[in-house]
Amino acid sequence: MTNLDAHTHIEMLPSGYQRIETILHWENVKGTAHCLARAFIPESSERPAVVILSEIRTNPNGLGITLDFAGAAMALRENMAGELGDPESIVWIAHYGTFSSYEYYPAPDEFIRVYLRHKRNVYIDDLSFHEKIGNEEIPSDVLESLDPVPETLEKLSWEKAASFQW
Numbered sequence: 001m002t003n004l005d006a007h008t009h010i011e012m013l014p015s016g017y018q019r020i021e022t023i024l025h026w027e028n029v030k031g032t033a034h035c036l037a038r039a040f041i042p043e044s045s046e047r048p049a050v051v052i053l054s055e056i057r058t059n060p061n062g063l064g065i066t067l068d069f070a071g072a073a074m075a076l077r078e079n080m081a082g083e084l085g086d087p088e089s090i091v092w093i094a095h096y097g098t099f100s101s102y103e104y105y106p107a108p109d110e111f112i113r114v115y116l117r118h119k120r121n122v123y124i125d126d127l128s129f130h131e132k133i134g135n136e137e138i139p140s141d142v143l144e145s146l147d148p149v150p151e152t153l154e155k156l157s158w159e160k161a162a163s164f165q166w
Contacts, residue, residue: 004020004022004079004080005022005023005024005025007022007023007156007157007158008020008021008022008023008156009021009022009152009155009156013040013141013145015141015142015144015145016042016043016044016141017040017041017042017043017050017141017142017145018040018041018043019038019039019040019145020037020038020039020041020080021036021037021038021152021155021156022036022037022079022156023035023036023037023156023158024036024037024053024072024075024076024079025075026068026071026072026074026075027071027075028063028067028068028071029068030062030063030067031060031062031063032063033059033060033063033064033065033068033071033072034056034058034059035053035054035055035056035059035065035072036053036054036056036149036152036153036156037051037052037053037054037072037076038051038052038053038054038146038152039051039076039080039083039084040052040139040142040145041083041084041085045085047139048085048086048089048090048091049084049085049089049090049091050090050091050093050138050139050142051073051076051084051090051091051092051093052093052094052095052111052142052146053065053069053072053073053076053092053093053094053095054094054095054096054097054099054100054149055094055095055096055099055100055101056099056100056149056153057099057100057101057102058158065094066094066112066127066130068125069092069094069114069116069125070116070122070123070124070125073090073092073114073116073123073125074122074123077123087118087121087123088118090116091113091139092113092114092115092116093111093112093113093114093133093138094111094112094114094130095109095110095111095112095149096109096110096112097109097110097149099149099150099153110132111132111133111134111135111137111138112130112131112132112133113130113131113132113133113137114129114130115129115130115131116129117129
């Protein structure tokens with residue numbers, strides 16, 4: 001694995017997924033953006049990798065993941081040196097909640113399935129291919145391993161994790 005943030009945690013889960021949690025940084029047309037990225041890579045190639053990108057409130061206004069999901073996805077794929085497998089089979093999910101913005105407080109977690117098209121080694125995103133999904137549409141072994149965002153940021157020693165305390 002190359003170029004992952006210093007704030008990265010990797011572990012093998014009993015479900016057969018390798019969970020990689022990191023602060024993902026990428027260049028957006030408006031500046032440097034960041035989010036919490038959690039990749040679940042299966043041992044078996046019969047199951048797709050699942051990637052959940054969580055919008056966190058330390059990301060500057062105007063640089064949200066919705067505005068450049070394809071850019072974030074490309075940055076993660078490049079940083080992980082192909083470990084996510086077939087770029088067209090990856091399940092991409094955007095994640096929002098109280099941790100995303102002070103305006104979200106209090107709010108339940110919200111998941112958006114993002115259907116990225118992969119063409120000529122680049123992801124293409126279109127907001128019309130974003131679909132709000134319920135917890136039941138996320139693989140149960142992934143959902144069960146999805147720790148709350150504030151605890152994950154604390155585990156990663158993200159220096160800005162204190163801003164998630166109320």
